[in-house]
Amino acid sequence: MSKFRGFSLIEVTVSIFIMGVIILLLQALIQSGVLLRISKSQSIALSIVQNKLESLRADGYAALPPSGTFSDSLVSALPQAATTTLTVSVYNAQTKQISASVVWRDPGATASSTVSLSTLITETGGLP
């Protein structure tokens, strides 16, 4: 038996396995941080669009704005370059379909996230 025999296959396998587990754990931890940030942003975005639909419903059918963007004090709480979109389309003679959405991209996320809500607003009825 030689004095300098190197590592055995078992030793190498075990060490690669241990390194792999540690790297996977670290990766999972980083990924869960990104997911958590996305979920926080999602909750803020949901708050923004719900508030918008609520105010449109309260203002009533006659005051519905044309399609475009809208502002909200919470947009600044989302990551940079978050955009808001409001789409107003005719559903039938006395009803309009409203869709409010927020698009943003969290740091570390691979794709943009969107939260979108839509509702119908009719000529009669509504909130006080």
Add this chain to the structure above:
Amino acid sequence: MKFSPRTIPSAFSLIEMIIVIAVGTTMLIILGVLIFNFNKTAIYQQTLSQSSGSASALMREIKLFAFPASAVLQTHTFSSATHTSTSTSLVLKIPSTNSSGAVITNTYDYAAFYVVGTNAYRLLETDALSTRTSGTKLLSSTISALAFTYNTTDFATVSSVTIDIRTQASTPQEILTDRRVEQLRLRNY
């Protein structure tokens, strides 16, 4: 095979010892850094979900009562204490509902939302016929500011409330804040 006495290794050489100690120390340092970072990240994530989660939970709970409410009361005497609607507390009068979801006429439940320190509570007092359950509930323990703004100064005619919730939670490294603002219209006004 026959060993001559000269070739039998009697102990580790100095070089071997130095290498073993160096490798051992490096591994220990790496492990220490890993454990430290795991811990730091775990605390950060826990705190973030606490501050963000409790802000939306509080907003959800206020909505649950503000939407069906018929009025914002300036003051109401609950069995435990009297609560007043101010910029930091809200008292709601809500029509009671029976088990099938129908409104019971002239019967009301009363809810108060208020902050003590960093804790936000909801106090609910229900009519005997109501399906809601009376009691005090802790909604959030990370409140830094809770503000209510009413659409009119006269409480008899208030039909909408703007709720501004700010939460704050801190880790040893930083302070995490979150905010929700929504204007809610009373559906039964």
